[in-house]
Amino acid sequence: MSLDSITTQSPHHVVIIGGGFGGLHAARELGRASSIKVTLIDKRNYHLFQPLLYQVATGNLSPGDIASPIRSVIGQNKNTQVLMGEVVDLDPAENKLYLKDGELSYDTLVVATGVTHHYFGNDNWAPVAPGLKTVEEALEIRRRIFSAFEKAEKEPDLEKRKALLTFIVIGAGPTGVELAGALAEMAHHGLKDCFHNIDPSEATVLLLQGADRILPAFPEDLSKKAKEELEGLGVTVRTNARAMNIDDHGVTVKCKVDNHIEYIGATTILWAAGVKASPMAEVLANRTGAPLDRSGRVLVEPNLTVRDHPNIFVIGDVANFSHQGDESLPGLAPVAQQEGVYVAKLVQQRLQARTLAPFRYSDHGTLAMIGRNQAVANLTFGKFSGFTAWMMWVFVHILFLIEFDNQLLVLIQWAWSYFTRQGGARLITDRNSPEETSIERESAVQA
Amino acid sequence: MSLDSITTQSPHHVVIIGGGFGGLHAARELGRASSIKVTLIDKRNYHLFQPLLYQVATGNLSPGDIASPIRSVIGQNKNTQVLMGEVVDLDPAENKLYLKDGELSYDTLVVATGVTHHYFGNDNWAPVAPGLKTVEEALEIRRRIFSAFEKAEKEPDLEKRKALLTFIVIGAGPTGVELAGALAEMAHHGLKDCFHNIDPSEATVLLLQGADRILPAFPEDLSKKAKEELEGLGVTVRTNARAMNIDDHGVTVKCKVDNHIEYIGATTILWAAGVKASPMAEVLANRTGAPLDRSGRVLVEPNLTVRDHPNIFVIGDVANFSHQGDESLPGLAPVAQQEGVYVAKLVQQRLQARTLAPFRYSDHGTLAMIGRNQAVANLTFGKFSGFTAWMMWVFVHILFLIEFDNQLLVLIQWAWSYFTRQGGARLITDRNSPEETSIERESAVQA
Numbered sequence: 001m002s003l004d005s006i007t008t009q010s011p012h013h014v015v016i017i018g019g020g021f022g023g024l025h026a027a028r029e030l031g032r033a034s035s036i037k038v039t040l041i042d043k044r045n046y047h048l049f050q051p052l053l054y055q056v057a058t059g060n061l062s063p064g065d066i067a068s069p070i071r072s073v074i075g076q077n078k079n080t081q082v083l084m085g086e087v088v089d090l091d092p093a094e095n096k097l098y099l100k101d102g103e104l105s106y107d108t109l110v111v112a113t114g115v116t117h118h119y120f121g122n123d124n125w126a127p128v129a130p131g132l133k134t135v136e137e138a139l140e141i142r143r144r145i146f147s148a149f150e151k152a153e154k155e156p157d158l159e160k161r162k163a164l165l166t167f168i169v170i171g172a173g174p175t176g177v178e179l180a181g182a183l184a185e186m187a188h189h190g191l192k193d194c195f196h197n198i199d200p201s202e203a204t205v206l207l208l209q210g211a212d213r214i215l216p217a218f219p220e221d222l223s224k225k226a227k228e229e230l231e232g233l234g235v236t237v238r239t240n241a242r243a244m245n246i247d248d249h250g251v252t253v254k255c256k257v258d259n260h261i262e263y264i265g266a267t268t269i270l271w272a273a274g275v276k277a278s279p280m281a282e283v284l285a286n287r288t289g290a291p292l293d294r295s296g297r298v299l300v301e302p303n304l305t306v307r308d309h310p311n312i313f314v315i316g317d318v319a320n321f322s323h324q325g326d327e328s329l330p331g332l333a334p335v336a337q338q339e340g341v342y343v344a345k346l347v348q349q350r351l352q353a354r355t356l357a358p359f360r361y362s363d364h365g366t367l368a369m370i371g372r373n374q375a376v377a378n379l380t381f382g383k384f385s386g387f388t389a390w391m392m393w394v395f396v397h398i399l400f401l402i403e404f405d406n407q408l409l410v411l412i413q414w415a416w417s418y419f420t421r422q423g424g425a426r427l428i429t430d431r432n433s434p435e436e437t438s439i440e441r442e443s444a445v446q447a
Numbered sequence: 448m449s450l451d452s453i454t455t456q457s458p459h460h461v462v463i464i465g466g467g468f469g470g471l472h473a474a475r476e477l478g479r480a481s482s483i484k485v486t487l488i489d490k491r492n493y494h495l496f497q498p499l500l501y502q503v504a505t506g507n508l509s510p511g512d513i514a515s516p517i518r519s520v521i522g523q524n525k526n527t528q529v530l531m532g533e534v535v536d537l538d539p540a541e542n543k544l545y546l547k548d549g550e551l552s553y554d555t556l557v558v559a560t561g562v563t564h565h566y567f568g569n570d571n572w573a574p575v576a577p578g579l580k581t582v583e584e585a586l587e588i589r590r591r592i593f594s595a596f597e598k599a600e601k602e603p604d605l606e607k608r609k610a611l612l613t614f615i616v617i618g619a620g621p622t623g624v625e626l627a628g629a630l631a632e633m634a635h636h637g638l639k640d641c642f643h644n645i646d647p648s649e650a651t652v653l654l655l656q657g658a659d660r661i662l663p664a665f666p667e668d669l670s671k672k673a674k675e676e677l678e679g680l681g682v683t684v685r686t687n688a689r690a691m692n693i694d695d696h697g698v699t700v701k702c703k704v705d706n707h708i709e710y711i712g713a714t715t716i717l718w719a720a721g722v723k724a725s726p727m728a729e730v731l732a733n734r735t736g737a738p739l740d741r742s743g744r745v746l747v748e749p750n751l752t753v754r755d756h757p758n759i760f761v762i763g764d765v766a767n768f769s770h771q772g773d774e775s776l777p778g779l780a781p782v783a784q785q786e787g788v789y790v791a792k793l794v795q796q797r798l799q800a801r802t803l804a805p806f807r808y809s810d811h812g813t814l815a816m817i818g819r820n821q822a823v824a825n826l827t828f829g830k831f832s833g834f835t836a837w838m839m840w841v842f843v844h845i846l847f848l849i850e851f852d853n854q855l856l857v858l859i860q861w862a863w864s865y866f867t868r869q870g871g872a873r874l875i876t877d878r879n880s881p882e883e884t885s886i887e888r889e890s891a892v893q894a
Binding site: 044064069075076135403409416425 | 583600641859
């Protein structure tokens with residue numbers, strides 16, 4: 001079934017796959033173009049502000065606070081259609097995409113499908129050590145975290161209770177650091193006095209890092225500051241510590257310094273140690289011969305196109321772009337956003353038989369939140385830590401939220417959490433469908 | 448495993464099953480009592496403000512906005528412990544409860560377990576026509592509603608598109624009326640201009656009522672007003688219409704006036720037509736001989752106890768209480784709340800060898816929201832409709848939210864929705880666990 005019947009033929013048709021920072025900002029930039037038709041395809045109907053997902057996982061925000069229905073952002077642009085669907089293949093010779101339930105022709109294709117978790121060949125670790133890239137994962141992690149405290153409250157066996165109150169975060173990039181900090185903040189302050197049989201502040205939050213320092217992309221002195229801030233919050237930071245195996249009950253850890261191996265019992269294990277390209281990258285490589293890096297990301301030209309395919313762009317986390325000679329750009333929201341805007345402008349220039357200089361990333365720096373009122377910030381105009389960095393982190397993150405109502409909601413909930421130390425969204429919600437849940441309940445009573 | 452080891456023996460131990468309006472307000476009232484120990488058990492870790500669930504289902508609010516972690520509300524009371532667990536049986540002779548994972552002794556028991564959906568013997572309708580009593584159900588309904596619009600946008604076949612854009616709500620009490628009104632509001636206003644291939648305002652929202660008027664518990668003139676307001680919003684209201692069968696693709700409807708039977712094709716069918724007591728009521732009946740009504744609710748004494756069991760109270764939706772000679776009290780939040788407070792006071796009086804007069808419900812009236820700025824209100828000091836009733840509805844519902852941060856969040860989101868007509872939580876989130884979801888994705892690409 002062709003979806004072409006619903007596009008008009010004459011304008012230049014730009015199809016964007018992915019409604020994250022890259023795709024959405026490209027679409028938004030093109031929304032004002034008169035001779036261009038835009039189609040944005042995403043598996044989901046909303047844009048997700050991933051940098052704040054860890055706050056959904058730790059019960060401080062609701063998914064709706066950091067997600068914006070794509071139609072709310074660009075759906076009202078007259079030249080734009082939004083389709084909820086999944087691309088499974090492409091034919092670059094025919095300029096055609098194949099979706100699960102149809103096909104679509106394009107003049108220009110923009111692939112912005114992001115990344116997923118990399119378990120380095122150990123995909124069996126995924127069920128026991130979930131990562132944090134989607135709303136569903138954040139809610140599952142939330143469920144596990146708060147269920148662990150509830151079960152510990154009822155658990156008389158001290159060994160089992162200890163495992164329930166041990167939380168391991170594997171990977172100390174910004175995601176792992178922010179997750180560990182929020183967990184420790186909650187255990188030591190947020191849940192204080194909420195339980196009678198356990199003392200939540202006895203919970204162990206362990207942050208494991210394979211490299212020799214946390215936040216390796218930050219300058220050394222900021223890594224050191226972040227480690228101190230985390231330890232001050234109650235996180236146990238272990239560097240040079242590699243996870244050799246993960247199971248239902250804990251992690252086998254090897255110290256890279258002395259090769260000592262130990263098993264650490266924990267009920268809740270969270271993965272923040274690696275990402276790899278979404279499956280669309282491999283499809284591109286198969287169909288266009290595009291080269292991939294070791295994480296499966298597409299190595300792109302200076303203007304973000306696929307080699308020998310000037311009408312196919314790859315942007316955001318799924319792309320590997322570097323300014324000549326430099327390291328490749330990291331998978332950050334501002335990178336994806338700037339690439340999306342660049343591509344949109346380049347497409348418009350081309351329609352007027354013009355072009356643009358190669359893409360240049362305007363790097364303002366990076367930030368990572370440590371806890372309630374501390375962060376580290378490595379910005380172009382200086383390095384900051386502590387409360388100052390935290391204020392900057394709050395400001396930037398609210399600014400980047402794409403919808404004003406989300407900005408207001410997040411601001412208010414943060415103000416509330418800050419003063420009361422209460423997370424307003426600490427709900428344990430079921431994984432199952434409602435029917436499965438009620439069947440479980442009924443058989444429990446009849447048993 | 449006995450959970451008794453974690454209770455102290457000497458204070459009077461009140462065990463409350465259920466953290467809804469009845470149980471939570473009873474626990475809160477007892478939280479100040481010195482010679483009483485309180486244990487509140489709930490299957491979930493949060494109290495849910497059910498009257499606003501339909502707003503989660505229609506994408507206007509997030510679950511976290513209307514749910515309060517029970518520990519946040521009462522967990523810090525020194526005499527109160529909160530346990531997340533499920534009661535499966537009881538022994539009234541031994542004053543003992545059996546949970547899925549332990550047992551617990553009590554001196555006074557308060558059963559406040561609420562109700563679930565009644566499909567009148569047609570439980571096979573449940574998967575195709577979900578009801579609205581839990582967060583999971585609200586999210587599932589939300590998923591179905593917004594997926595229907597997304598699929599319609601891609602559907603070229605006009606018959607299939609019509610079915611996708613047909614929504615049937617079965618049951619026209621306050622829940623059904625509010626759901627139908629919110630659906631129509633969204634189709635006719637909220638989603639306007641968000642789609643290109645479909646016109647959401649062409650969606651049919653059909654409200655089916657078996658009785659001869661909607662809102663049968665309200666006075667006739669308010670029922671009539673509500674029907675007019677709903678029709679003004681674009682809802683098709685059909686009274687004397689009974690659902691004879693529900694399947695994947697629609698509903699078989701019989702008109703009770705002329706016995707005419709027709710099949711109405713619809714992808715999204717929502718159940719708001721009946722409730723029955725939670726399973727705990729039957730456990731009580733089996734173990735204590737407590738009489739049940741036709742919906743399985745426990746018929747209670749004038750002081751809300753079970754006949755011949757003065758230390759077992761039943762309150763809220765799962766109880767059937769009537770002032771002498773009157774009809775039984777409806778399943779409303781203020782009823783449950785007042786009963787909870789009464790029981791707490793009675794227990795405290797008894798410890799001082801005193802008692803209280805029988806329970807008396809202080810009825811201030813009922814309200815039902817129709818749409819963006821209309822409602823009907825049947826209050827002690829008068830009947831209201833339209834905008835005035837709507838203001839009252841907003842005020843009362845915010846007042847009843849038990850946590851201030853929820854009150855503020857809901858107020859802001861309502862103000863936002865009111866002026867922009869945008870719902871901020873229109874997310875389609877997956878039912879599956881994250882692992883199942885990613886497996887589906889990978890096999891799709893390889894296919």
